[in-house]
Amino acid sequence: MGQQNLIRDRVAARVGYDQVDRYLPASKLKERLPTDAKIAELENAQFQDGRPINVMPTENHSVHLRVHLADARTMLEATAQGVARSDMALAYLTLNYQHSIVHLQAIASDPMRKVEIGQYNEMLNLMREAIVxxxxxxxxxxxxxxxxxxxxxxxxxVDAAAATKLQEHQVAMQMKMEEAKLEQQIKLAEHQQRMALKDAETASKIRNS
Incomplete structure (x- = not known):
């Protein structure tokens, strides 16, 4: 309830309390937050299956981030304990990381979320380190x-060994290709993060000046 009031207060600060229901009806907000959480949980299951998910601009990005990163933390713990298979953990964390970065970029310019964004960045950094x-x-x-x-x-x-060696070579080559692709995506995401945070800091300075 407190979070709902906070969101409504932020909207009201821009349009006035007499107009807030026009843009953000209280009943709709109450329905929306649980819906976003459920959708994020379904997306986590799809990450487990190795399926990438696009981020929609109308989603509640903070809710999605909390759900995605909480699930990622569980996977990190399972990986550290040797419970999760390395290949499955790598695929899941990669998809979750790439998806969550987009959610973060959507709210990165909001100066009121500075602490929240910092927490998300810390978790994303842990995910990136685990991926590497x-x-x-x-x-x-x-x-x-x-x-x-x-x-x-x-x-x-001899034939079996040769076949196995060829297979391992193919797997290694595929891994190198995937690694290069992922590194490129991570560098791009980091650059976008830095730019978004820089824009947020600039906007905050302008507002406070």
Whole structure:
């Protein structure tokens, strides 16, 4: 209820309390917040299935971020405890990260959300670090398997070993391609984050001047 009143107060500050219901009816707001949370939970399930989701401009970005990042924290904990498979965790965290960055960009210019945005950024940084660590881990595992095969420590005939080596090479190449793509996306997202935060700081200074 407090959050609903805060949102209404912010709208009223711009249009006046006598007009606030025209733009943001209280009944609609009460219905909207739980709906956004449920949608975000469904999106988390789709991330688990390896499916990317587009961010819609009409979504409640703060609600989505809270739900997505809370789920990401659970995945980070499961990964640290060795419960989650590395490949599945990497796919999920990558999709969640890319999606959540877009939500963050949508609210980054709001100076009233400075503390909130800082908290989201901290979590996104943890996700990015985990993504890079998982990439390195999977690359090391593939390299160890390759060395074991070359040393003859992996059972199987000559043909089986050759087929396995070819498969591992293909997987490694695919990983490199995905890693390069992800690094490019992360750099772009970081640049957009910096620009959005810079714009927010500039806007705040103008308002306070």
């Amino acid at each position: 660590a998982l990439q390195n881990q999977m690359r090391a595992q593939a390299e160890n398997m390759r060395k074991a095969q070359e040393a003859g420590n992996v059972p199987g005939g």
